[in-house]
Amino acid sequence: MKHFDYIIAGGGCAGRSLALRMLPYLKTSNKQVLLVDKTRKIENDRTWCFWEKQQDVFEPVVFRKWSHLSFVSAAEHQELDIHPYQYKMIRGADFYAYTGEQLSESSHISMIQGNVESISTEEEKGYVTIDGTQFSADYVFSSIPRIRKKKPDRYQYLLQHFEGWTIESKSPVFDEERATLMDFNTTQHAGTSFVYVLPLSSTLALVEYTVFSENELPDAAYTTALKQYIREQLHCEDYDIKEREKGIIPMSDHPINPGEGRIIYLGTAGGFTKGSTGYTFRFIQKHTAAIVSQLLKSGHPYISAVSPKRFETYDATLLHLLSSKRLSGEEIFSTLFKKNSSRQILKFLDNETSLMEEIRIFKTLQKKEFAIALWNRSLKLIKAN
Numbered sequence: 005m006k007h008f009d010y011i012i013a014g015g016g017c018a019g020r021s022l023a024l025r026m027l028p029y030l031k032t033s034n035k036q037v038l039l040v041d042k043t044r045k046i047e048n049d050r051t052w053c054f055w056e057k058q059q060d061v062f063e064p065v066v067f068r069k070w071s072h073l074s075f076v077s078a079a080e081h082q083e084l085d086i087h088p089y090q091y092k093m094i095r096g097a098d099f100y101a102y103t104g105e106q107l108s109e110s111s112h113i114s115m116i117q118g119n120v121e122s123i124s125t126e127e128e129k130g131y132v133t134i135d136g137t138q139f140s141a142d143y144v145f146s147s148i149p150r151i152r153k154k155k156p157d158r159y160q161y162l163l164q165h166f167e168g169w170t171i172e173s174k175s176p177v178f179d180e181e182r183a184t185l186m187d188f189n190t191t192q193h194a195g196t197s198f199v200y201v202l203p204l205s206s207t208l209a210l211v212e213y214t215v216f217s218e219n220e221l222p223d224a225a226y227t228t229a230l231k232q233y234i235r236e237q238l239h240c241e242d243y244d245i246k247e248r249e250k251g252i253i254p255m256s257d258h259p260i261n262p263g264e265g266r267i268i269y270l271g272t273a274g275g276f277t278k279g280s281t282g283y284t285f286r287f288i289q290k291h292t293a294a295i296v297s298q299l300l301k302s303g304h305p306y307i308s309a310v311s312p313k314r315f316e317t318y319d320a321t322l323l324h325l326l327s328s329k330r331l332s333g334e335e336i337f338s339t340l341f342k343k344n345s346s347r348q349i350l351k352f353l354d355n356e357t358s359l360m361e362e363i364r365i366f367k368t369l370q371k372k373e374f375a376i377a378l379w380n381r382s383l384k385l386i387k388a389n
C-alpha cells in the first residue's frame with residue numbers, strides 16, 4: 005500500500021487552501037502529500053466573496069474588491085463605510101488555476117483525479133480508498149461532503165439557495181466603486197430573500213438572488229425574481245447574461261465532528277460554514293492557516309477551535325429566529341446595520357468580537373424576539389435530551 009505523510013481528500017476551496025499553505029512546511033520537513041479530487045477543477049463553478057483587513061495568500065487571485073458597500077431595505081438605503089475591511093471577490097476558475105499551477109510545481113505534492121470511496125482511521129494511520137486502491141497516510145484531511153442525519157427535533161436546518169447572473173448592460177448602470185451587500189427589495193414570499201450586486205465595471209455586474217428557506221424554489225422562481233430586480237431596481241432593460249451561478253449552502257446549528265483519530269475534516273464538511281450566514285471562505289482560511297502553524301510548531305495538525313464556542317449559540321439563535329418567522333431577515337439585518345458600525349458588524353460576523361463588544365451589539369437588536377428565540381432553542385435541546 006502506498007503511504008504518504010498526508011492525504012488531502014477533496015481539492016476544492018479547503019483542500020487547495022490547505023495544500024497551498026503547507027508548501028513551505030513540506031519543503032523544510034521533506035514531507036509528501038497526495039491531493040485527490042474527483043473532478044479536474046477547471047470550471048468557474050462558484051464565486052467567493054468575503055471581507056478582510058489584510059492581504060492573505062489568495063490576494064493574487066482577487067478579481068475585484070470594494071471599500072464601499074450598500075445595504076438596502078424597503079425602508080432605507082444605507083451606505084456602509086467598511087474601512088479597514090475590503091469586500092473581495094475571487095472567481096472559482098482563477099482560484100483553481102492559480103492553486104493548480106503552484107501545487108503542480110512542487111515535488112512534495114502529487115495531484116490526482118479520482119473518486120474517494122472511503123476514509124477510515126486507526127490509531128497511527130488514516131486510510132483512503134480511491135477508485136478501488138487503498139492509500140495510507142499519517143494524517144488524512146477531508147473536505148468531501150458528509151451526509152448528516154437530520155434531527156429536526158433538536159436543530160434548525162435552513163438552506164441558503166441562490167442563483168446569480170453576470171449581466172452586461174448596453175448602457176452604464178453600475179457604480180464600480182460600490183457593491184450592494186444586501187437589497188431586500190425583492191419578493192419575500194419564500195423566506196428571507198435579498199439580492200446582492202457586485203459591479204465589475206459600469207456595464208457588467210454579478211446580480212445574485214438569495215433565499216433562506218427550508219426548500220429550494222422551482223428554477224423559474226429565480227429567473228422571475230432576477231428579471232424583476234434587474235428591471236425594477238437596476239432600471240436595466242437591455243442586457244445579456246454572460247454567466248450563471250447556482251448553489252446551495254446549508255445553514256444549520258447541527259454540531260459537526262471536526263475529526264476522528266487521524267482524520268481531520270475541512271471546509272463545509274468540517275463545520276466551517278457559518279450557520280447563520282453561510283459565509284465559509286474566511287473560516288476555511290483561518291482553519292487551514294491554524295493547521296499549518298500547528299504543524300510548524302509541533303509536527304501534528306491538531307488545533308483547538310478556530311472560533312469561541314459562544315458564536316455557535318449566537319448563530320443558532322439567529323437561525324431559530326429566522327425559522328420561526330417572528331422577525332423577518334429584513335428587520336433583523338436592517339436594525340443590525342442601522343444601529344452598529346459596519347466595522348463592528350463585520351468583526352462580529354467573523355466571530356472575532358469580544359464579549360463586551362457583543363453585548364453592545366445585542367443591546368441594539370430586538371431583545372424580546374432574540375430572547376424568545378434563545379429560550380425556544382434551549383427548550384428544544386432540553387426536550388430532545
Ligand SMILES: Cc1cc2nc3c(=O)[nH]c(=O)nc-3n(C[C@H](O)[C@H](O)[C@H](O)COP(=O)(O)OP(=O)(O)OC[C@H]3O[C@@H](n4cnc5c(N)ncnc54)[C@H](O)[C@@H]3O)c2cc1C
Pocket residue numbers: 013014015016017018019040041042043045049050051052053054118119120121147148149249250251252253270271272273282283284285286288
Ligand atoms: C455556488 C456557491 C457560491 C458560494 N459563495 C460563497 C461566498 O461568496 N462566500 C463564502 O464565504 N462562501 C461561499 N460559498 C460556500 C463555501 O465557501 C463553498 O462551498 C466552498 O467551496 C466550500 O469549500 P469546501 O472545500 O468545503 O468544499 P468544495 O469547494 O465544494 O470542495 C469539496 C471538493 O470535494 C470534491 N469531492 C466531492 N466528493 C468527492 C469524492 N467522492 N471523491 C473525490 N473528490 C470529491 C469536490 O469535487 C470538491 O472539489 C459558496 C458555495 C457555493 C456552492
